[in-house]
Amino acid sequence: MIPRYSRPEMTAIWDAENRYRIWFEIEALALDAMAELGLAPKSAAKAVRRRGRFNVKRIDTIEKTTRHDVIAFLTNVAEHVGPDARFLHQGLTSSDVLDTCLAVQLVQATDLLIADVDRVLAALSRRAHEHKTTPCIGRTHGIHAEPTTFGLKLAGFYAEFDRNRARLVQARAEIGTCAISGAVGTFATIDPRVQTYVARKLGLAEEPISTQVIPRDRHAAYFATLAVVASSIERLATEIRHLQRSEVGEVQEYFAPGQKGSSAMPHKRNPILSENLCGLARIVRSAAVPAFENVALWHERDISHSSVERMIAPDATVTLDFALARLADLVEKLLIHPDAMRRNLDRLKGLVFSQRVLLALAEAGMSRENAYAIVQANAAKVWADEGAFLELLVADREVGHHLDRRTITSLFDIGYYTRRVDGIFKRVFGNTKRSGRRGRRP
Numbered sequence: 001m002i003p004r005y006s007r008p009e010m011t012a013i014w015d016a017e018n019r020y021r022i023w024f025e026i027e028a029l030a031l032d033a034m035a036e037l038g039l040a041p042k043s044a045a046k047a048v049r050r051r052g053r054f055n056v057k058r059i060d061t062i063e064k065t066t067r068h069d070v071i072a073f074l075t076n077v078a079e080h081v082g083p084d085a086r087f088l089h090q091g092l093t094s095s096d097v098l099d100t101c102l103a104v105q106l107v108q109a110t111d112l113l114i115a116d117v118d119r120v121l122a123a124l125s126r127r128a129h130e131h132k133t134t135p136c137i138g139r140t141h142g143i144h145a146e147p148t149t150f151g152l153k154l155a156g157f158y159a160e161f162d163r164n165r166a167r168l169v170q171a172r173a174e175i176g177t178c179a180i181s182g183a184v185g186t187f188a189t190i191d192p193r194v195q196t197y198v199a200r201k202l203g204l205a206e207e208p209i210s211t212q213v214i215p216r217d218r219h220a221a222y223f224a225t226l227a228v229v230a231s232s233i234e235r236l237a238t239e240i241r242h243l244q245r246s247e248v249g250e251v252q253e254y255f256a257p258g259q260k261g262s263s264a265m266p267h268k269r270n271p272i273l274s275e276n277l278c279g280l281a282r283i284v285r286s287a288a289v290p291a292f293e294n295v296a297l298w299h300e301r302d303i304s305h306s307s308v309e310r311m312i313a314p315d316a317t318v319t320l321d322f323a324l325a326r327l328a329d330l331v332e333k334l335l336i337h338p339d340a341m342r343r344n345l346d347r348l349k350g351l352v353f354s355q356r357v358l359l360a361l362a363e364a365g366m367s368r369e370n371a372y373a374i375v376q377a378n379a380a381k382v383w384a385d386e387g388a389f390l391e392l393l394v395a396d397r398e399v400g401h402h403l404d405r406r407t408i409t410s411l412f413d414i415g416y417y418t419r420r421v422d423g424i425f426k427r428v429f430g431n432t433k434r435s436g437r438r439g440r441r442p
Contacts, residue, residue: 001318005280010321013108014314016056022101023073024052026198027088030096030180030190033197040087047084052077070094091190095301096180099214102309103177103204106222109317110172116324117165117229121158123331125429128154132421135414136250136341137352142242144348146355147417150250150336155428157236164229171225174218178204184300185210211300216291219309223291226316230284233323237277240334244271249340254333273330280323287312345414349382350389356411357393357403364402374398 001011012018028048035045054076063072070089078085089097132151137144178199182189199206207214243250253273255261261268290312294305345352354375361371378392378399386392393399393408 001315005322006318007322007325010109010112010318011314013105013112014318016059019101019105020054020056020059020073022104023070023097024054024077025202026097026100026180027074027077027092028052029198029201030092030194031087031090032201033194034087034090034191036197037191037193039191040090041084044084044087048077048081048088051081053080068094070097091182091194092180093183093212095213096182096190098306099210100178100180100198100202100204102313103175103214104202106313106317107172107176107204109313109321110168110175112321113226113229113317113324114165114168114172116321116328117161117168119328120161120324120331121165123328124154124158124161127331127334127336128152128158128425129429131336131338132425133418134336134338134341135345135418136338137345137347144344144352146352147345147414149418149421150338150341152421152424153239154331155425157232157239159428160232160235164232167225167228171222173205175222176204177207177214177218178202179207179210179214181207181210181212184212211297213297213301213305216294216297216305219305220288220291220295223287223312223316226320227285227288230281230320230323233327234278234281236327237274237281237330240330241271241274241278244274248344250337250344252335252337253330254335273326277323277327277330280319280326284316284320284323287316348389349387350412351379351382353389353412354379356416357399357408360407360411361399361402366402 001014028045031040031045031048034040035042054073058079059069059072059076062075063069066072066075074085074089077088081088128151130151131154132149134150135147136150136153138146138148178195179185180190180195180198181187181192187195195206198204240251240253242248244252252269253271255269260266261270261272290308294308297305358368358371358375361374362368366374374396375393378389378396381387381392382389390409390412393403394405399408
């Protein structure tokens with residue numbers, strides 16, 4: 001988590017000030033609940049709310065002696081509250097505070113990530129509809145296959161990020177879990193109603209059974225979801241990188257006035273944003289493996305997961321937030337070149353229509369095996385630069401025995417490959433054109 005790849009709203013979630021603010025709220029809510037249940041004086045709960053304060057630097061100073069962050073925090077709060085502070089943290093463990101706080105922070109982070117994905121969806125939807133019928137070549141194994149449209153390319157990415165949005169909503173629900181269950185999770189020292197109260201006030205679900213810590217399979221699933229989203233970012237970024245290559249030139253990242261592409265070669269315009277996104281995706285994915293390894297803790301609790309989560313939680317969420325924002329900006333400003341797409345469609349002199357010829361010959365009575373051999377033989381001549389595919393087919397006697405020139409020519413129609421686009425768009429975007437789901441909350 002470095003400033004270069006961080007945005008302030010997300011980094012603020014992981015700031016010490018926010019963390020201690022959440023700790024205070026958890027402790028205060030637990031005391032509020034105990035006061036309502038007659039387990040602590042109401043005057044103490046009111047005193048904590050009225051005089052409760054903390055100071056980050058003072059907590060750091062105390063922790064140098066206590067070597068325990070929660071005790072240092074409680075000590076500092078007690079300095080402000082006075083004698084009534086003795087009712088704070090009664091029956092709780094540090095994990096009750098730490099795990100519930102982490103849940104709150106991850107929910108806050110996920111809300112930002114969902115909003116980020118909404119912006120990506122809006123950009124993809126707008127550009128997909130803009131180029132709904134813009135023909136381009138589809139590639140398999142990096143080789144020209146058959147015509148498609150650039151709008152369909154983007155619609156495919158839209159559908160993928162729409163699934164990612166749903167995954168984030170599910171991950172938010174699963175990670176947003178409160179545990180206030182005391183030592184080894186038995187509720188022996190804390191009334192279960194306290195957990196219910198705190199969870200409701202924080203907008204979290206209750207952990208049905210904890211072992212003093214919230215089970216880490218939840219966290220593993222959460223960081224796995226972030227890894228999937230990062231992989232989708234990389235897939236789109238990789239597509240843009242390939243399409244911007246000099247030999248392809250179908251799209252180009254926006255190049256701002258005054259921007260420089262190379263310290264040595266003034267002509268360069270490199271896909272640096274897409275390349276950067278591929279690198280950031282690796283960082284986010286790297287959080288998944290340690291999150292999986294955190295699942296197997298010793299017995300009811302150990303702290304081997306703690307140091308891991310203190311690093312991967314801010315790093316993964318901050319990096320993914322930055323990457324999604326950068327991706328949205330990239331798509332919004334992407335320069336798209338339909339003329340280059342058309343030139344590339346024609347680059348193989350009609351070979352991309354080979355399947356239509358194959359099917360037409362088979363439909364006209366030729367065996368599929370013979371039809372394939374004849375079409376492939378003529379395609380080989382095109383590869384050898386011996387002519388255009390259409391003219392070679394027209395000159396082939398065996399082809400002419402089954403198909404006349406007019407029929408063969410009709411097989412080279414781009415419109416044949418775009419005739420189902422409307423139906424696909426309806427499945428992806430619904431029955432009406434929409435500009436994504438920006439602003440929608442989970």
